[in-house]
Amino acid sequence: MSTTGPPADLGVIDDTLAVRIRGLRRTFGETVAIADIDLDVPAGAVFGLLGPDGAGKSTLIRMLATVLTPDAGDAEVFGHSVTREAALVTPRIGYMSQRFSMYPDLSVSENLNFFATIRGVSRADRRTRSKALLESMGLAEFTDRQAQFLSGGMKQKLMLATTLMHEPDLLLLDEPTTGVDPVSRREFWRILAGLHRAGKSVVVATPYMDEAERCTQVAFIDKGAIGESGTPEEIKQRVPGQLVEVVAAEPRAALAALQDVPGVASPHLFGDVVRVLWSDAVAPVQPLAAALAEAAIADVAVRPIPMDMESVFAFLADTRAPAAAGSLEGGES
């Protein structure tokens, strides 16, 4: 270490990192929920944690939120340890758990005010911020409605508004849009985009691959371990080949026909179209159309499309555990 530089324990904080995870581990009985992971989340990122149910997303987020104690390793939030300096971490984070965790018998404004008060937000700030937040989220006309009578999307927006009242720098969102209708999901992400522009850091867990596209960075997590990570573009480029979409009257028959064609990798159903990765040097349309014609499948349209996260996920799942591919197919879109 340089003698002229400040000693590390003076609390000099690398403010380019919102989260720095080293060797973090947590088990529940025999189950390893998080297996010794390292991960960095740059400040200002919208960081997507992608993975199926039970992958360890919630466990990771709850440890970052200091509500769950790690078995080993540590994580820093803006340079403060979540295990040793929780009191310095919590004022800077907003944590939104996967399930609705507001008081159902209190109104929107009562919930908002209560949590802001115990978070130490002054009365004046509570008034201005709740007004602004409720208006920007389209909840202004529901301020007096009890939380139990809100729709799913409104409940999620209320939770988000509540986590924003004390103006945290890092938002930890655990599947904020699961079970929410597509319109509300889009609106929720519009709000997140606004927060991103305002300079907030966001760690968001999601099982939806289309939401991954909206993140500045993503990491795949499965069985408690981090797989691929990077920007969505980087990750897409790591998948070799060209994504090809095959529209057919009988997609399952088409999928079967394409299974063993040379040059085809990771064929999977996406809704009611077939998607394959074409890794041959020649253009994909002719050989695929020929293979389908050979199998007597008529009325097909074959076209190359840009890579998307959905297919990246399917491909990654295929290469890692072929048997699991089916269960990961087709999130909502």
Next chain:
Amino acid sequence: MKAALVRIGAIVRKEFRHLGRDSRTLLAVVITPVIQLLLFAYAISFDVEHVPTIVIDFDQTTQSREYASLYSSSPFFNVVQHGSSMSDVDAAFDANSARVAIVIPSGFAKSLAAGEQAQVAVLIDGSEPNAAKVSQAYSVALNQLYSQELTRDWADAQGLDLSSLGMLEPRVRTWYNPERRSSDFLIPGLMIVIIAIVTVQQTAVTLVRERDLGTQEQLEISPMRRVELMVGKLLPWTLIAFLDVALITGLGRTIFEVPLRGNFWTLAVGAALFVFASLGMGLLISAIAPSLDTANIIAMLVAFLPSFLLSGFAFALDQIPTWLAWISYAFPARYMVTISRGVFLKGAGFTEVWPELALLSGYALVMIVISSVLYGRRSSR
């Protein structure tokens, strides 16, 4: 410090909002005590009066009628029927129309006239032991009275002056509750049962509910300390418990004319300590109960039953089996019943009940410490 008070205030306000919007709980903590009070004081009275009585007079003489009139003129017996055969007794007992039967055999008057011992049969329906016991005592007393009268008549007839004869006349007085009214005895105890239910049950549930709702996690990541949460949770229930104490004392004094002979402040301090001890028990349950239902059942077991059965409220503690009496020491209700009855009926003050007050303070302290430790362990999963 100011920030802490603001946070505690937020919890207190929130708890009152929950309560205000939950009509069932509101009913349970305000209306139930009143209903219980009325039920206990009116319906479940241990007072024995106007016991329905059937008289069967096989003798049918002036003397036998005179003897029977002892019962009809007594406030304790209410002669509802005059039967003519023993089967009438069976019928009346079966139909519950009478609980006591007075059978005067034929030859009653003749025996008396001959100076022999006349016999009457007093049959008592024992299916209600309390009434049976009291009826027996009363009829024995009536018979003694009658015997004395007969003796005096006989002495007069013989020209003897009995006043020169030494006789023993016991004068039995019941202290503290001379009329032995059961409301005087029940209401000071009932207060304890009601406080125990309100405080233990509600606190047992209130923390578990935060866990169930998931709001616990949000509270954990706020700067609020655990003790602030505890205080904020306990304050509303302390207030409500005191409201119940005031309500029961007020109704007891006005409607049931229960005397408050002792030092009011002794009662207030005792009630406060008992409330804290009960709240501590509630918190302890909250700390260990995995679900709302379990919390409710445990609360029922440790609040209602001991304060009802093992406190001296319903059964005198020296009348229950020794091992149960030992268990009763583990619950705060027995100390509070002693304090409450002492103050209400015996005119006690701090000098008389300080040992119980000290025990209650210790109990409250231990409970709140244990539950804080356990609750903390539980929440740092």
